[in-house]
Amino acid sequence: MKLKILTEGDEKLRVICKPVPKVTAQIKKLAADMIETMYAAKGVGLAAPQVGSDLRIIVFDPRTSRRRKPQVLINPVLSELEGEIRGDEGCLSCPGLWGEVTRYAHVKATGLNEKGEEVEIESEGGVLSVVLQHETDHLDGILFLDRLDPAQQLRVMKEREEL
Ligand SMILES: [Zn+2]
Known part of the structure; x- marks a missing residue:
């Protein structure tokens, strides 16, 4: 099921999300819905708060x-x-906005997959490194806009007024 993507200004995007205690059928369904939603929106990543989950x-x-x-x-x-690494980022929750963000190149991500198994993902740079950091930021209520330098924040503010 395709879910509605919340946009910037919605306070659900600013919540510090809670750990999942157990990977239940409900969690699997939510993850599957998030994947469907991500593809439908042509995104490369999606975090639970973007669809209203904490x-x-x-x-x-x-x-x-x-x-x-x-x-x-x-x-x-x-x-x-x-x-x-430094590159342009956008966000499905901030339509029409983009900016250059500095991220770590090398990232190791650990967690559980949809089967509840422990997994480890390592990235040496590129889109995967950026996506892992961008999406994990969402779980702490952080948007890529918060990570722009002051000059870029000013530019984005102006663009937003024009949107
Ligand atoms: Zn995002």
């Missing part, structure tokens, strides 16, 4: 191949954050 769940598919390969990460924890 649970620590992210889904993503950095589209490194033509075939769809959606991944679910429940209670994600990032570690081994090293290096630096």
Whole structure:
């Protein structure tokens, strides 16, 4: 089922999400719905608060191949954050807005998959590293807009007024 994506200004996007205590059928359904919603919106990642849930769940598919390969990460924890990459980011919750964000290049993400199994994802840079950090930020109520430098924030504010 496709879910409604909340947009910036909705206070549900600013909530610190709670860990998922157990991967139940309900959680699996939510993750599957989030994947459907992400593809329908042509996004590369989606976090639970963007669809109004306060649970620590992210889904993503950095589209490194033509075939769809959606991944679910429940209670994600990032570690081994090293290096630096800088690139344009947007967000399904901030339609029409973009900006350059500095992120860590190397990321290790651990958490549970939709079967409740422990998984480890390592990324050396590129879209996957950015997506993991962008989506995990959502679980702590942080939007990419918060990570822009002051000059870019000013530009985005002006663009938003024009939208
Ligand atoms: Zn986002």
